[in-house]
Amino acid sequence: MKTRNRLLAASLAVAIAAAGSTGAMAAPPVPLDITAASGPAAPAIPAKTNPCRIHIAALNDLRSDKTTMGYMSFGMVTSSDGPGWIRSGLKGLDGDARFALVDSPEKAEVVMNVELLKSYVLAVNMTKAATVVFRVRYNGGERSLGDNLYRGTKDAVNWAGTKSETLGAMNLALVEAVNQTKADLVKACAAVRGG
Amino acid sequence: MLLAGASLSACVTPVPTHVPLTTAARDAIPSTEVVTSIKQHEIYIFVPAANAAGQGGVIGVFVTAGIDGANTNAAEESVKWVRNAIIDYDFDGVLQADLKASLSEVGFLKVQSVSATKDIMYAGLDRKVTGSAQGAVLMATADYQFNGDASMVTVTLQADLFANSPQLAAHKPAKTANASIVTAPGNAVYRNTFTHVAGVPGTKGNREANLRQWAANNGAALRAALDEGSAKVAEKLAADIQVAAPPAVAAK
Numbered sequence: 001m002k003t004r005n006r007l008l009a010a011s012l013a014v015a016i017a018a019a020g021s022t023g024a025m026a027a028p029p030v031p032l033d034i035t036a037a038s039g040p041a042a043p044a045i046p047a048k049t050n051p052c053r054i055h056i057a058a059l060n061d062l063r064s065d066k067t068t069m070g071y072m073s074f075g076m077v078t079s080s081d082g083p084g085w086i087r088s089g090l091k092g093l094d095g096d097a098r099f100a101l102v103d104s105p106e107k108a109e110v111v112m113n114v115e116l117l118k119s120y121v122l123a124v125n126m127t128k129a130a131t132v133v134f135r136v137r138y139n140g141g142e143r144s145l146g147d148n149l150y151r152g153t154k155d156a157v158n159w160a161g162t163k164s165e166t167l168g169a170m171n172l173a174l175v176e177a178v179n180q181t182k183a184d185l186v187k188a189c190a191a192v193r194g195g
Numbered sequence: 196m197l198l199a200g201a202s203l204s205a206c207v208t209p210v211p212t213h214v215p216l217t218t219a220a221r222d223a224i225p226s227t228e229v230v231t232s233i234k235q236h237e238i239y240i241f242v243p244a245a246n247a248a249g250q251g252g253v254i255g256v257f258v259t260a261g262i263d264g265a266n267t268n269a270a271e272e273s274v275k276w277v278r279n280a281i282i283d284y285d286f287d288g289v290l291q292a293d294l295k296a297s298l299s300e301v302g303f304l305k306v307q308s309v310s311a312t313k314d315i316m317y318a319g320l321d322r323k324v325t326g327s328a329q330g331a332v333l334m335a336t337a338d339y340q341f342n343g344d345a346s347m348v349t350v351t352l353q354a355d356l357f358a359n360s361p362q363l364a365a366h367k368p369a370k371t372a373n374a375s376i377v378t379a380p381g382n383a384v385y386r387n388t389f390t391h392v393a394g395v396p397g398t399k400g401n402r403e404a405n406l407r408q409w410a411a412n413n414g415a416a417l418r419a420a421l422d423e424g425s426a427k428v429a430e431k432l433a434a435d436i437q438v439a440a441p442p443a444v445a446a447k
Contacts, residue, residue, distance in 0.1 A: 063236075064285055068313040071234060076316065117282055120236040125244045127267040131237070133282065149279055155268045 031076035032163040034069060034119075039088025040171045043095025051100035052189035055108035056090050059083040061116045069170075070121040072128065073161035077121055077170075086116050086134060089174035090181075099185060110145065110188045112181075113137040117149075121170055128158040130169040132177045138184065140192035148184050152177030208370045208381075215440035216356065216385035220366035225330030227304040227356075229294050230323050231311045232336045233287050237278045238348075238417070240270035240341045240402075274341065277406050280414035286421055287311055290337055290352075293429035298333070301433050321377040330360030334378060335432070339421060345405040347394045348417065350424030354432050356385040387435050391427040393420035 061083050069077040079085065090112070094101045105111050118133035132152045138145035154172040159165065243266075295309045307329050312319065315336075324332045336353040357378055358364040371381030380386065395408045395416060409417040 064287055065236070065311075065313045070236075071315065076314070118236055122235065122239070124239075124242050124267045124270075127264050129267060129271050131271075133278075149282065151275055151279060153271060153275070155264065155271050157264045 031078045032072070032074065032166060034077065034079040034085050034167075034170065035081040036084030036088050038167055038171070039085050040092060040175050043092050045094055046097045048097050048100055051098055052185065052193075053102045053107055053109045054093060054099050054185065054189075055102050055105045055111045056087060057105055057111050057113050059087055059114045059116065063116060063118060069119055070123075072121065072123055072163075072166050073158070074163055074166075077166065079119065082116055082119055086114065086119075086132070086174065089132075089171070089178045090114070092175060092178050093182070093185070096182060098182075098189075109140060109192045110185065111139040112185075113139065119170075121166055123158060126158055127155055128161075128166060128169055129153065129155045130166075130173040132170070132173045134177060136181055136184070138188040140188065143192075145188045145191055146184075148181075150177040150180040152180065210371050210380040210383075210386075212386070212388055214368060214383055214386045215438060216436055217366060217440045220363060220384045221303050221439065223360075223362040223366055224303055224305065225360050225362070227298075227306050227331045227333055228327045228329040229291075229298055229306060229309040229333045229335060230320075230327075231287060231291050231294065231309070232313070232315055232320065232334055233290070233311070233338070234313060234315045235338065238274065238281075238286075238339055238341065238421075240274050240345060241343060242266050242270050243343070273402055273406055274345075277345075277410040277414065277417060280410040281417055281421075284414065284418055284421065286337075286339060286425065289422060290335070290425045290429070293425045294335055294432070297426075297429040297433035298436075301437060304331070304333070304436070317376050317378055324357050324359050324377050327359050330358070331363055331384075332357050332359055337425075337428070339424065341406075341409075344400050344402045345409065346399060347392050348409075348420045348424065350391045350421065350428055352389045352428035352432060354385070354387055354389070354436070355380060355383040356436070357382060358384060385436055387432070389428040389431040389435070391424040391431075393423060 063082065066082060067078055067080070069079045069082075071077065091101065093099045102108050113136065115135045115137075117135060118131055121128055121130040130153065133149065135147055135149050137147040152173040153176065154169045156169055291309045291311060295306070298304055298306045310323075312323055314320065320334065323334075334355045334357060336355075338351045340349055341347070342349065355378070358367060363384060366384050367382050368384070373379035373381045376382070395405055409420075
């Protein structure tokens, strides 16, 4: 029964998504709102030996539309706190033994200045595709250590078309983008420590 | 069952894709706000819906979902680099500027402002119309996409002119008018769809090669194609809305 309900829901999700692709959609139910509390679960902090101290400084929201993140079968996905959501994902860096997040730039070896460029989810036939794009500018003291663009994505079958399923895909896209920063963080830390 | 379907279809008047603006409606436009409605955030590759031929029921759903997932995943993965190449390109802003330039030349519209929304729900669109300070709102719903092998970029613009004043509301199409939804297509006093297609001289069927051409030089070819597509659909709209509907023939 559960499977049958899921399949029916999936069919419904697809039908509504398809209808929405050519025009306006019917009156929306309560949207899925993305905030700092929507982010991935806080990481377990491992034992660390001389980790590189990192501070996440500015988080500028440069998206052209800061309030809408897409449409799924249940309705709109909004973002009343997109930067807070990205910051919650970046806290995942603390789960890596090589890094330790610190609360001020004075205590940090590397400072990350983050620009949020894109964050959205779209329904493509029976699939949902979540995307998060941000740029990070790295500084070590007064010194610029370069910048890079990170794009996290998660495509998955839109089984039941629920809010939790959508949020799960968005968080996985965020985690992928955050994980992409690690290689550059290692280089930035080495540059600071190596002089 | 057949009879029920027949009677239902007989009751519903389909909304034409093209509703020309009558001269009477044109004369009743006090002023216009142009609202662009673009739901996408980046360019995408069109992925046709999968069809698991011969597989019915539960198995069919799973097979179709699997094919859809694989097709979408491949398309999304391959288009990443092109998206990154034009990460700073603001199609929404380009289209707004083009519409403002083209439609400001159409005197009878009396365009006062151009705004944008990504809220494509009827409730949100209705609020844009009823909350407008202008007596008419031109909804310009746009889409831009690659075809399956990324050899072409298509820009599409759907234009719907809605009344926000009693004098223009009197010209709503009687047969398709919808009293409960302000921005229902049947309420448009003018509507039409415009497309512009641009291609790269790539290898047909070779998506990766075509995407490399679009992405080269910081996405120069794609930026140019989107610029051109936006300008062309805006020009087509400005030209078409000035073509008056033929006068109604009096019933004998």
